[in-house]
Amino acid sequence: MLKIVLVSILFLFINAQEGELNFGVTSVALKQDAKNIFDLTTFLSKETGVKITPKFAKSYDEIKQMLEKREVDFAYVCGATYIEAKHSASLEILALPYFDNKPFYKSLVIARDEDEANSLLSFENRIFAFSDPKSNSGSIVPKYELKMRGIDYRYFFSEFIHTYDHSDSIEAVIDGYVDGASVDSLVFESYKLLKPERAKKVKVVQSFGEYQSTPIVVRKSVDIDIKLALLDALRKLSHEDDGVNILDGFGVCRFDLPEKIDFSRIEMMMKALDRIDD
Amino acid sequence: MIKRLYSFPISTKLAVSFLVVILVFAIIGAYISAKFTSENINEATDRFVEITVKNSEEFISRRLLEDDKWAVYKFIKSISENEFIKDGVVHNYQKVIAHSNPKEFPIGKYLEDEYIKNGVSFDMYMGDKKLGVVTVFKNSTTINDKVLQSIKRVLAVFILVASGSWLFAIFISKRILKRLTLATKNAELIAKNQWQSLEFKKHHEIDEITILLDSMESMSRDVKAHIDKIENLRNFYHNILSKMDLLILIMDEEHSISYQNGHPLIDEFDIEYLKETIVATRGYDGTSTVIEIKKGNMFFIISSVFIDNAYLISISDITVLKELEKKYSTSKSLALLGEMSSFLSHELKNLLVPLKLLVDAKNLNERDISVMKNAIKNMDIFVGNFLNFAKPPNSEEYDNIELSVLIDEVLFLLSSKLEKKRINLHKELVDMKISIHPKAFEIVALNLLLNSIDACEIEGNIWIRSYREGDFAYFEIEDDGCGIPPEIIDKIFDPFFTTKNSGTGLGLSLVFRIIDDIGAEIDMNSQSGSTRFIVRFVVKNEEKEG
Numbered sequence: 116m117l118k119i120v121l122v123s124i125l126f127l128f129i130n131a132q133e134g135e136l137n138f139g140v141t142s143v144a145l146k147q148d149a150k151n152i153f154d155l156t157t158f159l160s161k162e163t164g165v166k167i168t169p170k171f172a173k174s175y176d177e178i179k180q181m182l183e184k185r186e187v188d189f190a191y192v193c194g195a196t197y198i199e200a201k202h203s204a205s206l207e208i209l210a211l212p213y214f215d216n217k218p219f220y221k222s223l224v225i226a227r228d229e230d231e232a233n234s235l236l237s238f239e240n241r242i243f244a245f246s247d248p249k250s251n252s253g254s255i256v257p258k259y260e261l262k263m264r265g266i267d268y269r270y271f272f273s274e275f276i277h278t279y280d281h282s283d284s285i286e287a288v289i290d291g292y293v294d295g296a297s298v299d300s301l302v303f304e305s306y307k308l309l310k311p312e313r314a315k316k317v318k319v320v321q322s323f324g325e326y327q328s329t330p331i332v333v334r335k336s337v338d339i340d341i342k343l344a345l346l347d348a349l350r351k352l353s354h355e356d357d358g359v360n361i362l363d364g365f366g367v368c369r370f371d372l373p374e375k376i377d378f379s380r381i382e383m384m385m386k387a388l389d390r391i392d393d
Numbered sequence: 394m395i396k397r398l399y400s401f402p403i404s405t406k407l408a409v410s411f412l413v414v415i416l417v418f419a420i421i422g423a424y425i426s427a428k429f430t431s432e433n434i435n436e437a438t439d440r441f442v443e444i445t446v447k448n449s450e451e452f453i454s455r456r457l458l459e460d461d462k463w464a465v466y467k468f469i470k471s472i473s474e475n476e477f478i479k480d481g482v483v484h485n486y487q488k489v490i491a492h493s494n495p496k497e498f499p500i501g502k503y504l505e506d507e508y509i510k511n512g513v514s515f516d517m518y519m520g521d522k523k524l525g526v527v528t529v530f531k532n533s534t535t536i537n538d539k540v541l542q543s544i545k546r547v548l549a550v551f552i553l554v555a556s557g558s559w560l561f562a563i564f565i566s567k568r569i570l571k572r573l574t575l576a577t578k579n580a581e582l583i584a585k586n587q588w589q590s591l592e593f594k595k596h597h598e599i600d601e602i603t604i605l606l607d608s609m610e611s612m613s614r615d616v617k618a619h620i621d622k623i624e625n626l627r628n629f630y631h632n633i634l635s636k637m638d639l640l641i642l643i644m645d646e647e648h649s650i651s652y653q654n655g656h657p658l659i660d661e662f663d664i665e666y667l668k669e670t671i672v673a674t675r676g677y678d679g680t681s682t683v684i685e686i687k688k689g690n691m692f693f694i695i696s697s698v699f700i701d702n703a704y705l706i707s708i709s710d711i712t713v714l715k716e717l718e719k720k721y722s723t724s725k726s727l728a729l730l731g732e733m734s735s736f737l738s739h740e741l742k743n744l745l746v747p748l749k750l751l752v753d754a755k756n757l758n759e760r761d762i763s764v765m766k767n768a769i770k771n772m773d774i775f776v777g778n779f780l781n782f783a784k785p786p787n788s789e790e791y792d793n794i795e796l797s798v799l800i801d802e803v804l805f806l807l808s809s810k811l812e813k814k815r816i817n818l819h820k821e822l823v824d825m826k827i828s829i830h831p832k833a834f835e836i837v838a839l840n841l842l843l844n845s846i847d848a849c850e851i852e853g854n855i856w857i858r859s860y861r862e863g864d865f866a867y868f869e870i871e872d873d874g875c876g877i878p879p880e881i882i883d884k885i886f887d888p889f890f891t892t893k894n895s896g897t898g899l900g901l902s903l904v905f906r907i908i909d910d911i912g913a914e915i916d917m918n919s920q921s922g923s924t925r926f927i928v929r930f931v932v933k934n935e936e937k938e939g
Binding site for chain 2: 242274276277278293
C-alpha cells in the first residue's frame with residue numbers, strides 16, 4: 116500500500132513537473148464529433164497552461180480501468196461509472212454538464228417513427244439495444260425499470276445487443292437493426308442538432324428520470340490548483356464564442372459544479388440490478 | 394437507298410458519311426466499353442469483397458466470440474455501402490446475426506439455402522471453431538446501371554461528336570460547295586456561250602477544287618481568246634465570201650448545209666435538188682466536180698470539192714457570160730468569114746495573075762502552057778486545103794489503124810524534103826493501133842513534120858515516137874530546131890496564122906480541128922533548140938487487145 120502511495124506521488128510529481136494531463140472520454144461524448152473533444156482539450160490547455168491530451172475508451176469499463184490505472188487524470192464519464200470507480204480510482208467530481216440550466220438528464224426509450232410502440236414494455240419479444248452495460252441511461256435505467264415490473268430483460272426481448280454508444284443505439288433504431296433503444300437525453304438532443312433529418316426517423320416512446328447528469332471527474336491526486344484552473348476553464352466555456360461552440364457540440368449549455376450533487380438514485384438502481392446479475 | 398443517297402447534295406453525303414462512321418465507332422466503342430466496364434466491376438467487386446472479408450476475419454471472429462452483434466452489423470453495413478454490393482449478412486448456421494437489410498432480415502431470422510447460394514460466402518474461424526459465415530451478394534442492378542451508364546456516356550460523346558461532326562461537315566461542305574457551285578455556274582455559262590458573265594474569285598483554300606477553278610479560269614480565258622480569234626476569222630472570211638458574186642455552201646457528209654455565204658442565189662435552188670446534183674455528179678475521183686446547168690433562161694456553174702469530210706460548193710450565175718460568149722462567138726464567126734473571104738479572094742487573085750496574063754496571048758508556047766498548068770495545080774491544092782479545113786475527113790468508120798504504117802506512108806511523102814536538108818530521122822515506134830481516118834492522120838503528121846523540117850537547120854534531128862500509157866496512145870514529133878517564139882505560141886493553132894511567106898496559115902489549125910473532132914488532145918512544148926508536139930489518143934477496147 117505504501118508502494119502504491121509512493122508511486123502515485125511520484126507519478127503526480129512527474130505529471131505536475133511536465134504540466135501534462137490526460138483527458139478520458141467515452142461514449143457519453145459523441146464519437147461522431149471527435150473534433151469537439153480536441154477543441155475542448157485545446158481550449159482547456161490554453162486556459163490552464165497545461166498540456167491536455169484526450170484519451171478515448173470504448174466502454175465505461177475501459178475508462179474505469181484507465182482511471183484506476185491513472186492513465187487518465189480526469190474524464191467525462193457516466194454517473195454509474197463514477198459510482199463504481201470513485202473509491203477504486205479515488206475520484207471526485209470536477210463539474211457537471213447543465214442542460215436547460217439544470218445538471219440533470221433523462222433516459223429515453225426510442226423507436227422508429229412509424230413504430231407503434233408507446234412504452235418500454237412494447238418491445239417484448241422484439242429486438243432492443245442498450246448502449247454500454249455500465250451506462251445509466253443506456254442500460255441501467257431500462258433494465259431497472261423492467262426489473263421493477265418483475266421482468267428479466269434477458270428473456271423479455273427476443274434479442275438484445277449492446278452498442279456501447281448512445282449515438283450508435285439511435286443509428287441502430289433508424290437502420291432497423293433493432294426495434295428500440297435506451298439512450299441518454301443529452302446525446303439524443305445533440306444528435307437531433309447534429310443530424311436533424313435522420314433524427315426525424317425516431318421518436319421517444321418513454322422517458323425515465325431525471326438523473327444527475329454525467330460528470331467530469333478528476334482524480335483526487337491532481338493538483339488542486341490545476342483542478343481549480345480546469346473548473347474555471349470549464350465554466351469559461353459558456354462565456355467564450357469558441358467555448359459556446361464546444362458546448363453546443365456536447366448538447367449542453369454550460370459546465371459548473373453545483374452545490375448539491377446526488378447520484379444516490381443511480382446507485383440504488385445499480386444495487387438493485389447487481390442483485391439480478393448475481 | 395444508296396442510289397437515293399447519290400442524288401443528295403454533297404453536304405448531306407458528307408454529313409451522313411460522318412454519322413455512319415461515328416455511329417459504327419460509337420457502337421463498337423459502346424460494346425467494348427460496356428464489356429470492359431462489366432468485367433472490371435465484377436472483378437473489382439469480387440476482389441474488394443474477398444480482401445475486405447479476409448482482412449477482417451480476425452476482427453469479425455473476435456466480435457462474434459464477444460457476441461458484439463452491433464460491431465458485426467456495422468462491419469456488414471460498411472461492406473454493403475459499396476454500390477456494387479447489394480447486401481451482406483453474417484449468420485451462424487443460417488441464423489441471422491447481422492444483415493445489411495435488417496428490416497427484412499432481422500436478428501435471428503433463418504435464411505434459406507437458395508438465398509445464400511446467390512452470394513459469396515466466407516467462413517469465420519477462431520482457431521478450429523467456426524463462429525459464423527459472412528455472405529455477400531453483388532448488386533447486379535448497380536453493375537448493369539454502371540454498364541448502362543458507360544454506354545450512355547459513350548452515346549453522349551457520340552452525340553456530341555456527331556453534332557460537332559455534322560456542323561463540321563456542313564461547314565466543310567459549304568466551303569467546298571461554294572466553290573463547286575461557282576465551277577458549275579461557270580461551266581453552264583460556258584456551255585451557253587455567256588463568256589462575259591463568267592465569275593472568278595480568289596479562294597483561301599489551296600486544294601484540288603481551287604486548282605480546278607484556277608485551271609478552269611485559265612482554260613476559259615484561253616478558249617475565249619481562241620473563240621474570239623476564230624469568230625473574227627469567221628467574220629473576216631464571211632465578209633469576203635459574202636462580197637463574192639457566187640453562192641458558197643458547205644455541206645457535210647450527211648448533206649446538211651453547215652454554211653452559206655448569204656448570196657441571193659440561195660433562193661434559186663432547192664436544197665434537195667442541190668444535194669442530188671452534187672452526189673450524182675461527183676468527179677471521177679469522187680472528190681471534185683464542175684458542172685454547168687441550165688435552169689430556165691439562166692446558166693450556172695456548180696463546182697464541188699470534197700475536203701475534210703465536207704463538200705465545198707460554189708455556184709456561179711454565168712447567164713451574162715453565156716450571152717457575152719454567144720455574142721462573141723457570132724462576131725468572131727463573122728470576122729473569120731470576112732477574113733476567110735479576103736484571104737480566099739486575095740490568094741485566088743494571086744493565083745489567077747499568070748492566067749490573066751497568058752489568057753490574052755496569041756501564041757502560047759510550052760513554057761506558057763506549063764505556067765498555066767502550075768497555076769491551075771496551085772489553085773487546086775489551095776482549094777483542096779481549104780476544103781479539108783472546112784470539112785475534115787470523117788474518122789468515125791476507121792478503127793484499129795496501125796500507127797507505124799501511117800507514119801511510114803507520111804515519111805515516104807516527105808522523104809525528098811528530109812533528104813534535101815539531110816535531116817537525121819529518129820524513129821522510136823511501138824506497135825499500136827488507133828482510130829483515125831488515114832487521110833486525117835496524114836494531114837496531122839504531114840503538117841507537124843513539115844513544120845519540124847522547116848524549123849530544123851541542115852543536118853538537124855527529128856524524133857518520131859509512139860508509146861502507150863494506161864488507156865492512152867501517144868504520138869510525138871520532136872525537133873531540135875529554132876523553137877517557137879513565146880509571143881506567138883498562143884496563136885499557132887489559129888486559122889490563117891503563119892510565119893511563112895508561102896504558108897496558108899491553115900496547117901496547124903486544121904491539125905487542131907482534126908484532133909479535137911476525134912476526141913484526142915494535142916499539147917506542145919517549145920523552147921530554143923527543142924519543139925515537141927504530143928498527140929494523145931484514147932485507146933478503145935479492141936485497140937487495147939490489138
